[in-house]
Amino acid sequence: MKIIEGTIASPKGFHAAGLHSGLKKTKKDLGMIYSDVPAAAAAVYTTNQVKAAPIFVTKEAMVDATIQAVVVNSAYANACTGKIGAENALAMQALAAEQLAVPKETVAVASTGVIGKQLPMEIIEKGIKQIDLPTANPYDFHEAILTTDTSTKEIVVSAKINGQTVTMAGVAKGSGMIHPNMATMLAFITTDAQISSELLQGILADKTETTFNQITVDGDTSTNDLVLVLANGLAENPMIEIGTPAYETFVEMFQLVSEALAKLIAKDGEGATKLIEVEVVGASNPSDARLAAKKVVGSSLVKTAMFGEDPNWGRIICAVGYAGSQTDPEKIDMWIGQQQLLKHSQPQEFDEAEMKQTLEKEKILITVDLNIGEAKGKAWGCDLTYKYVEVNALYHT
Template sequence: MMIPDGTIATPLGFSADGAHCGLKYKKKDIGIIFSEVPAQAAAVYTMNQMQAAPIFVTKDSLANEQTLQAIVVNSGVANACTGKQGLEDGFAMRTLTAQHLGVAEQSVAIASTGVIGEYLPMDKVTAGIAELDLQSGMSSYFHEAILTTDTVQKELTLQAEIGGKTVTISGVAKGSGMIHPNMATMLSFITTDADVPATLLQKLLKQKVDQTFNQITVDGDTSTNDMVVVMANGCAGNNTFLEGTPEFGQFANMFYAVCQHLAKSIARDGEGATKLIEAQVNGATSREDARMIAKQIVSSSLVKTAMFGEDANWGRIICAIGYSGGRFSPDHITIKIGDTTILEKSETVAYDAVALADYLQQEKIVIAVNLHSGLETGTAWGCDLSYDYVKINACYRT
């Protein structure tokens, strides 16, 4: 069941807040999530080798016990490519938060997003952390505080009865540009009051990230700061989930639903985007091939611009399939856009051009590919590439 007014603090035992400290002109730019008890935790990070200081700090926090009680996040300044000073500032941010909350330093994770190459103004960060009030009841402020060029908040809260206990899971994300598979300029935070061992939580997170967040793209750029962090504090009182049980299976389905919703929300909110593009690949010889081909379709600049122009140019789609690296027979490819088949077993077919033109005006476009080579499937999400994308990024710092 979806909780319409849920926030990152809806699961039992969590609270959150956000504030403005001056990293951005007037919008909220620093936020915090807090668990009243130590929570089992897991995280995944960007594949970019130029990783920002907050990633090193968070990895350090999770290095030993894999538990967290707090995550503090700032937007506006990425604290990336800032050398020794940036790392010192990251650890100072962790220390300040721990002192503010009265918890151990290693129980705090940090994250940052914004302009690369600028140092954190630590006087403003210090004042901002001190202003965060977990008793304010304004947990939705956290959602606002993590945004940069995002046009909407990305969030979902689900609740279900599992093993006789009400279990809640909530997720929030930011991301609009510099988005590409293997993480992107995206941050996502997931809280749950379920009791899940850290090792199982990490395995689940990696699996679902591969199926969701790593299957989105906006512009082909993988960023320096990306991470997804999950906290599970056990306040729901359920019996500890065990892998392979029906109870864990039900929880895993909820977890996937949250990750998929957040991933698709990021893809739809791509900078300057007007459409969400979903590529569905069926009939592949392996799941990896299916995902790879789907990702390549939504990554193609020519496919993206064709969708922006509402042009059913299937040649761009089949070209992307061809250089994707996936295995298939070139003579057996079927392509549909919406309900319209435009290529059947690699042969052109007659179709209703008017009906397809009407479909391409919609906000969500589904491109379905059948390779007729196997039984595996894969899905990826992206957005169109518009004039506004260039405008937004040409003027990003001005």
């Protein structure tokens, strides 16, 4: 298995495009993904009870778990837009289907941006009709889905499965409103592997718990977002079956892509200067480990301490204590970087100069050992900065 250069269209039979339609002032704001053949599909959606109109359209398209195209706009979330918003989401689906000459039931729809504003459909219609996949640069899709992101987020991997080269690509957006459970982001994964939608859905659901659901920027869960996976089978590998070496390789690929995208989203939190990774070990079960890790990385006090480069372990142990995981408060060990700060919940001397160097880095590792079991889990987030307040105070304008 190896990471390679590429785009969301790197797997065989996939194409992608993005352009500036006029939804934003200058940046790209409309994109499509297309597969030469209908693809087995899997998806997970936001758990926010207030869901945007495109979520319902995509859920309906996913009834038979076969998708051939995706149309995405940024700038407008098409959330809390009532009957008109629902009609507009369906219109986006129909326009994309007509442009690509595919059944509208095989087109997924996604939107991201400001909540409560109606989509300017004349702009979207004109933009969709301008998309020309044969001449398009697939990387433009990566840019078209961004909102307050400072960079695109992508990864492409390849591996041999049953003698055939299989490629998997992922692209995502997400900077604020990142506290998935699922999803508070847009993430798209394509692969030319041949695998059933049932197996694909099971893998996605499982890996979502350990990757996308383990990131947090600000504790807010979005109305819109999803992770959508398409597998078109054009690598022509024998059908992947559970419990086989081929299945294990595919799962490893999926884990690598999902975790990489999750980390990129966490790192690019609005105003962020640092990626924070929290690993909890010695837990009684994996769920408890993941819960404690996410509570630590999601703590505003921990996040501001990391921004201020302050090794305030009291904030970390406090978050562990209220996480709800099984914990013995007398047994907790803790490290920031390579330096141990607590041993059996007692403070330890540490090198302040070395700690200063650790906290100045762009990635900070916090490790907590609960010392009550063998399970472990990770979570990712970012620091909380002055810039985050500025970005969100001015978001609507």
